[in-house]
Amino acid sequence: MSQHRERLKFIRPLEPFQVETPPISDDWLHEIKYDGFRTQVILDWAGARAFSRNGHDWSSRYWPIVAAAEKLPAKSFILDGEMIAPEPDGRPNFHQMHSRMVWNAEQLAFVAFDLLYLDGEHIRVLPLIERKARLWNLIKPAKGIIQYSDHVEGNGAAFFEAVEKMGLEGMVSKRRTSSYRSGKQDFWVKCKCWDVGDFELLGIRREPGKPAAAIMARGGRYAGTAAVTLPKGLRERLWKRVQEGRASKPAQRVPSAFAEDVEWVKPGITGRVKFLRGEHTLRHATLQDFKDGTQGSRPA
Template sequence: MSLRFIKPMSPTLVEVPPTGPNWIHEVKYDGYRTQVAIERGTARAFTSTGINWSSTYKQIVGAANDLAESAIIDGEAIVLNEAGVSDFRSLRSAMRWSPGRIIFVAFDLLHLNGVDLRRLPLLERREHLLELIGAGDGMIQYSHHVVGGGADFYAAVDRLGLEGMVSKRPGSAYRSGKTEAWLKIKCYEEHDYEVAGVQRKPGSAPLALMVTRDAERRYVGSANIALTKAMRERLYQRVQAGKGTPPKGADKVEGEWIKPGLVGRVKTLKREAKLRHATLRGIREE
């Protein structure tokens, strides 16, 4: 029987890591969720939505061809930067210019040599995975974990400048879709930026367009608007008044620009040159 793409099991986003010994914790790698399927010495790589990206991940596919007669491996395609940290922007660049830098970090095994492993406990599946790929540092690598100590693990991840962590129930079966048996916790920080405008498109949530609070007023990206009703009304009063101009670096951004002077408190992923997974949480007058 031909192996088909399996919809991934997806962690639920939470604010703080779980406590207690009945959780294992892994690094959350900053890349593209990827599924590698192997059949009769030929491997294929799929995106999280089932699109065949084997031509994009040629080196990964080549390294996977001889791992098993058949297997489905779940993991993340990443690129490591100079500090040895997974870097999403470097991954996007490598996909076009240097695909040999892309590696596959595997964290789950769904099928192996004709056997469906999804009903097995997570730790048992991971034991089979480690036996299959080994603990080396080649094109396909194993995602190591620790047992318990979620708060300490999060502190270490944050200190190392990583995107976050994923916590999993060690006895969990693999069930496609979102689950609370897997949790993801990201490393955020909050900063003040100037609100330069708002982007409103039919069918999409409105976004606040943010710039630096200096003479340069450099565009740093957009943030989802998570304001109280009163704050949201104040923001849209500013938008209706208009009188703003596109800031530096936002020449291709469609926005309704407002007059300078409105400061926004933004929660965003740490150590990013521009806003990522950001939310506007408060506003005040300069």
């Protein structure tokens, strides 16, 4: 097979580092972090294909996007982006992803945020701001099902505040002059928003040298764990309540890893938990407060 007849190959994605606060200098641009599945869409002489973040061919699941990609005004390209299940207002709904992939793929959308190859040219070495300009020129005719990830330049703190108010998962900041390299790179960083919510306490796990972990459930299902970082007085009240309400087994199904070293409690304790938004089990979560049935336990 001659060189020009070879198919374009999947490129391992660039992965951002997670940071607590967004960069503030003007040489960064900022985009919404879309809550979906990282996807690479490739077009070459034999048609378009869509790949998962690990390089699995998911073209059949994403067939409407693959069909739309073949109508774009180019002979070959590699797009990097996120496959989402948009609500009517455009916000991604991660919980709809699986059912739409199986039953309603035409209700998915692909948000493109980078262009790695275009019509015979590897453009990963170009500055991001140039790649995005070419990306916009390529996909601006596509309506709805293939979208462009808009960005703002500078003002990272203000952008983060806006993202938080809109109830979105977070933001990704990228150096405007950066090239594209596979793997974790510090010239892309993600900053996630926090949420606070009420969860049912199933039990407490204590391990030497670690903060105690509260095992939490929501809506009758195991939701993850939260570190118990309560002030001393409140923590002592929680330990007393756990001792009084001991149970022989958890009120909900939990992972088998919790078989030992856990004090299970009877239903009735609600924990107020701070956690990273957009995760599908609790991550970096802390127990902020708790209440026991109708008896409040909030500190003054």
